[in-house]
Amino acid sequence: MHSALERTAKGWILRITKARIIDNAIDYATMNSKLAFKWDNRASECVITIVSTFDTIIAKRISPKEISYTATSKSSQKDAATPPANTLASKGPWSLDVIVIDPGHGGQDAGAEGVNGAYEKNVVLAIGRKLRDILKKALPTTKVVMTRETDVFIELYRRTEIANAAGGKLFVSIHCNSMPTKPHPAHGCETYILRPGRNDDAARVAQRENASVSFEKAKRRYEGMTEDQIIVATMAQRSFVKLSETFAVKIQKEMTSGGSLTDRGVSQAGFFVLVGASMPNVLVETGFLSNTKDAAYLASASGQTAIAQGLAKAIQAYAREYQQSLKH
Numbered sequence: 001m002h003s004a005l006e007r008t009a010k011g012w013i014l015r016i017t018k019a020r021i022i023d024n025a026i027d028y029a030t031m032n033s034k035l036a037f038k039w040d041n042r043a044s045e046c047v048i049t050i051v052s053t054f055d056t057i058i059a060k061r062i063s064p065k066e067i068s069y070t071a072t073s074k075s076s077q078k079d080a081a082t083p084p085a086n087t088l089a090s091k092g093p094w095s096l097d098v099i100v101i102d103p104g105h106g107g108q109d110a111g112a113e114g115v116n117g118a119y120e121k122n123v124v125l126a127i128g129r130k131l132r133d134i135l136k137k138a139l140p141t142t143k144v145v146m147t148r149e150t151d152v153f154i155e156l157y158r159r160t161e162i163a164n165a166a167g168g169k170l171f172v173s174i175h176c177n178s179m180p181t182k183p184h185p186a187h188g189c190e191t192y193i194l195r196p197g198r199n200d201d202a203a204r205v206a207q208r209e210n211a212s213v214s215f216e217k218a219k220r221r222y223e224g225m226t227e228d229q230i231i232v233a234t235m236a237q238r239s240f241v242k243l244s245e246t247f248a249v250k251i252q253k254e255m256t257s258g259g260s261l262t263d264r265g266v267s268q269a270g271f272f273v274l275v276g277a278s279m280p281n282v283l284v285e286t287g288f289l290s291n292t293k294d295a296a297y298l299a300s301a302s303g304q305t306a307i308a309q310g311l312a313k314a315i316q317a318y319a320r321e322y323q324q325s326l327k328h
């Protein structure tokens, strides 16, 4: 499949010159599922309106097994921050009533192994549980959902499926960073939003986190998750990008205010675990397990509590600002 994404004055246009047809439906095995639509076998051309991803798709059948199509999104990156009316209408009052905590890895997927022997899966679960308990006290009317509460493996796609099914309004995936060699001097906290990676370091982090797929049975699900698909997924989330970024900035501020973790800023990369989220979402790399000082902090109960408190503060600050913005 050959495709190209163009940014025009009118918005984004995704041109895909060829896609296979199976059972009168486009084979979207390698595409974002939100793009799926049935092809009318009798028509030679059709126009489809897709609310959540693109505004319009014009498709033309070029052979019995192939179509060509052009997908257009009217939203340019400039106005991507404005949630489309349909998002608000379909969700009803947009209150922050469900928060989803996603401790990364679990079970056979241990994640990174620290220079001190601590496993990422255990560190992030401990932080997630502490965060859940803090939020339940601080925000008693808010539902807090965990994608896992024990040492079990959850497939990456399942994590946002759980979040979406619970009606989540905010998704935070918790992880620990690591370098290939340890001990390593790299240290500090960074928060990611879903967008095509901008630099090698972000790509390294995404590649390491996406490697969880190797523990999944249905690996084909992620085949073809190339830069283009990440761009498509980003566009599907265009109404959340600005909010995700706002949340990410708050996490960096709160997580690093104590001085134990340095601020590596907000970055972007193609994390599979964020692809399906129908809500603002971020992935936090709390600290480096490959760094001696960070690893000691991450493995300690006091460090985990401080990180959970930082995340809780960021969530509360986000919630306050968000509620305020609704009044204007």
Ligand SMILES: [Zn+2]
Binding pocket: 104, 105, 111, 112, 120, 174, 175, 176, 209
């Ligand atoms: Zn991880």
